[in-house]
Amino acid sequence: MEKSNSFEIDNLLDEVLKENIYGEMGGLLLSKGTKVTERQLALLKRHRLEAQRRDRIPMQQFEQLLNDVQLNMDHLRNLIESGEGDLVEEIDGTIETFSGLLEEMLHTRHLAEFIELLQGYDHSIYCHSINVGLLAGLIGKILGFPDKVNHILGQMGFLHDIGKLRIQESILHKPARLSDDEYAHVKKHPIYGYQLLKSNKKINRFVLLGALLHHERLDGTGYPFSLKKEQIPFCVQILSVADTYDAMTAKRTYSKGKSPLYVAEELRKEAFEGKLNAVIILPFIEYIMRQMLNQEVLLNNGKFGKIIYYFEGHPTKPLILVDNECIDLRSRKDLFII
Numbered sequence: 122m123e124k125s126n127s128f129e130i131d132n133l134l135d136e137v138l139k140e141n142i143y144g145e146m147g148g149l150l151l152s153k154g155t156k157v158t159e160r161q162l163a164l165l166k167r168h169r170l171e172a173q174r175r176d177r178i179p180m181q182q183f184e185q186l187l188n189d190v191q192l193n194m195d196h197l198r199n200l201i202e203s204g205e206g207d208l209v210e211e212i213d214g215t216i217e218t219f220s221g222l223l224e225e226m227l228h229t230r231h232l233a234e235f236i237e238l239l240q241g242y243d244h245s246i247y248c249h250s251i252n253v254g255l256l257a258g259l260i261g262k263i264l265g266f267p268d269k270v271n272h273i274l275g276q277m278g279f280l281h282d283i284g285k286l287r288i289q290e291s292i293l294h295k296p297a298r299l300s301d302d303e304y305a306h307v308k309k310h311p312i313y314g315y316q317l318l319k320s321n322k323k324i325n326r327f328v329l330l331g332a333l334l335h336h337e338r339l340d341g342t343g344y345p346f347s348l349k350k351e352q353i354p355f356c357v358q359i360l361s362v363a364d365t366y367d368a369m370t371a372k373r374t375y376s377k378g379k380s381p382l383y384v385a386e387e388l389r390k391e392a393f394e395g396k397l398n399a400v401i402i403l404p405f406i407e408y409i410m411r412q413m414l415n416q417e418v419l420l421n422n423g424k425f426g427k428i429i430y431y432f433e434g435h436p437t438k439p440l441i442l443v444d445n446e447c448i449d450l451r452s453r454k455d456l457f458i459i
């Protein structure tokens with residue numbers, strides 16, 4: 122999947138920029154109002170070249186991994202049910218394949234496009250594991266952590282729900298409401314996951330904690346231990362954001378392909394309610410916004426608009442251009458991006 126340039130760089134010489142231009146990591150390259158000189162043009166070209174090199178989303182690799190993970194996890198489920206085999210030996214190979222994909226993703230420029238891709242895929246536990254792993258790694262990148270940490274975050278995400286393999290599929294996919302017993306069983310998956318992974322000395326300590334604590338919430342309303350913010354490691358808080366984000370997209374199968382901003386807004390509410398960490402969520406949303414500058418979005422009134430500016434502190438309520446009219450979404454309670 123390749124993305125075409127949103128503007129021709131050469132045409133910008135001597136132009137006064139009508140919008141900020143950001144680099145690969147979302148940093149400001151040239152600000153709005155700048156008159157573009159030869160030197161600045163060269164700077165933009167260098168960044169664009171770099172970006173083009175990294176532009177391709179490795180779709181084939183993603184699908185191959187999804188296939189491998191599916192086979193691997195089905196095999197694991199059988200092993201768990203029969204009580205045989207070394208579980209962690211079995212997952213080592215899959216972790217390696219996953220890390221390869223994560224490495225690619227950590228250097229992909231179009232995060233927003235990538236996130237849309239994840240959203241549009243299926244929402245099986247296999248896909249959820251890959252998505253949360255990749256998202257956790259990418260959030261780490263956005264927050265400025267080094268690749269080494271982002272790979273650990275990736276593994277945390279990849280293995281966070283492994284305990285669900287101890288829960289019968291008939292319960293996991295039950296279309297009706299779960300009984301109290303069934304619900305209590307499902308809520309034990311963090312403990313099951315921890316138990317499954319802890320015997321392997323190669324597994325990083327934070328991967329274990331991720332499996333055990335990813336449903337804890339900062340305000341103490343999570344499970345299994347009702348921990349509070351200061352008791353939950355920051356990297357697990359990142360994992361919880363990635364997990365919640367992916368779970369929210371899964372709930373919206375009816376609206377496949379809609380803007381990641383819609384989900385971002387839902388996530389922002391979680392931060393305001395004190396369940397998830399705003400320090401993690403806000404930069405994540407702002408990064409998505411920057412990636413979406415100049416992109417076409419659909420509004421709830423059925424009209425298409427183009428994001429032309431986003432306001433600090435109001436990342437999900439940008440300025441958009443609709444039919445040659447600028448609309449400030451901050452002042453329009455009736456309008457939002459879907």
Ligand SMILES: [Fe+2]
Nearest residue numbers: 281282335336
């Ligand atoms: Fe979970």
Ligand SMILES: [Fe+2]
Nearest residue numbers: 249281282364
């Ligand atoms: Fe999950």
